[in-house]
Amino acid sequence: xxxxxxxxxxxxxxxxxxxxxxxxxxxxxxxxxxxxxxxxxxxxxxxxxxxxxxxxxxxxxxxxxxxxxxxxxxxxxxxxxxxxxxxxxxxxxxxxxxxxxxxxxxxxxxxxxxxxxxxxxxxxxxxxxxxxxxxxxxxxxxxxxxxxxxxxxxxxxxxxxxxxxxxxxxxxxxxxxxxxxxxxxxxxxxxxxxxxxxxxxxxxxxxxxxxxxxxxxxxxxxxxxxxxxxxxxxxxxxxxxxxxxxxxxxxxxxxxxxxxxxxxxxxxxxxxxxxxxxx
Numbered sequence: 001x002x003x004x005x006x007x008x009x010x011x012x013x014x015x016x017x018x019x020x021x022x023x024x025x026x027x028x029x030x031x032x033x034x035x036x037x038x039x040x041x042x043x044x045x046x047x048x049x050x051x052x053x054x055x056x057x058x059x060x061x062x063x064x065x066x067x068x069x070x071x072x073x074x075x076x077x078x079x080x081x082x083x084x085x086x087x088x089x090x091x092x093x094x095x096x097x098x099x100x101x102x103x104x105x106x107x108x109x110x111x112x113x114x115x116x117x118x119x120x121x122x123x124x125x126x127x128x129x130x131x132x133x134x135x136x137x138x139x140x141x142x143x144x145x146x147x148x149x150x151x152x153x154x155x156x157x158x159x160x161x162x163x164x165x166x167x168x169x170x171x172x173x174x175x176x177x178x179x180x181x182x183x184x185x186x187x188x189x190x191x192x193x194x195x196x197x198x199x200x201x202x203x204x205x206x207x208x209x210x211x212x213x214x215x216x217x218x219x220x221x222x223x224x225x226x227x228x229x230x231x232x233x234x235x236x237x238x239x240x241x242x243x244x245x246x247x248x249x250x251x252x253x254x255x256x257x258x259x260x261x262x263x264x265x266x267x268x269x270x271x272x273x274x275x276x277x278x279x
Contacts, residue, residue, distance in 0.1 A: 019078040020069040026062070028113040033087055038069040040154075041084035042093075046110065049093045054106065054120065062108045062116035074154055081154055087111040142226035143260040145176035146218030148253075149187065151260070155251035157211030161194040164242040165210060168253040171238035175231045177223045187213065187220050210252070232261035 023034030046063035050056070057063050073079040091111030098105050100119075108116040149172060159165070170188040174180060182188045194208035201207050218224060225231075236254040240246045248254040 017076050017078065019073045019076065022110070022113070022115075025065055025069055026110075026113075026115040028110075028115065033085075033111050033113045036085045036087060037073050037079060038066050039079055039083040039085045039088070040070040040074060040081050042088045042110070043067040043070040045088065045093045046108070049095050049108070053095045053097075058118075058120075061118070062110070066110075071154065081151070085111075142264045144218065144224045145172050145227050145231060145257065145260075146221045146224045148172070148227050148257045148260040149214045149217035152251070152253045152256040153211045153214035153217070155256060156249060156253075157209060157214075159210045159249060159252065160198050160204065160207040161191055161210055161213055162198060163195050164239045164249070165213075165253060166191040166195040167242040168235050168239040168257075169213070171235045172231070172253060172257060173221065175234060176221050176225055178225075183220075183222060186222075187217050214253075226264055227257055227260040229261050229265065232258045 019037035021035055021037050022028050025038070028034045043063060043066035046066050047057050050058055050061060050063045070079070074081055088111050094109045096107045096109075098107065103119040104121065106116070106118055106120050107114060149169065166188070169191040170182065173183060173186060173188040177183060182192075191213045194213050198207040232254070235257045236248055239248050239252070239254045
């Protein structure tokens, strides 16, 4: 053994990127939920609950916060789009409505932990329903074409937009809006502009990506509808007609629309509100 050679310090393992957890964004107790990462299907359940009970997802509400956190966890490669937190799949997302000082107050809970309390107007007293689990989300609320496009922004967001993508997005928009023409300044128009730009741009890092076109697609559609099998077939056909190899891109627009149509074909469970009436 050679003398005078100090031992090398042991290499430290590379620090792993941490997920966004419930305790990072909500004032929840330091229990099981606080330490859990916010998963995409958790956010989907919250969005479904708000849409069913309140008529729409609330801007800057718990569901919106959860969606942003879940998107970040997917972007970091920590969670997959299909991930669900076990506590949420079991405990669900619940919303209650109460009168307080003449105001209608909404309380939202995830797995029994309150994550939001705020006042709203124009909500019927009988709207509050039973907890919606993350696993039951796809059954409780049909996935729309706009939501399927947003899903493609996550699953294939880094893909440069080409003519086949533009054709698929155009077919999706036409079916969502039930119009035989593009919406001026809409998703399909943006996609076609991106495809044209990319065809003239050699540098890959200068090209427009699917995430640039499809982010927030639901809000850019003047009308939207639940995805059907026929919608999926039309979008798939539009893409393959514009590809030399006659195939669809894995995780792209057609794949997301097909997945949404498949989920929408599952039977919807009977739901009752807090007074026991059918919803």
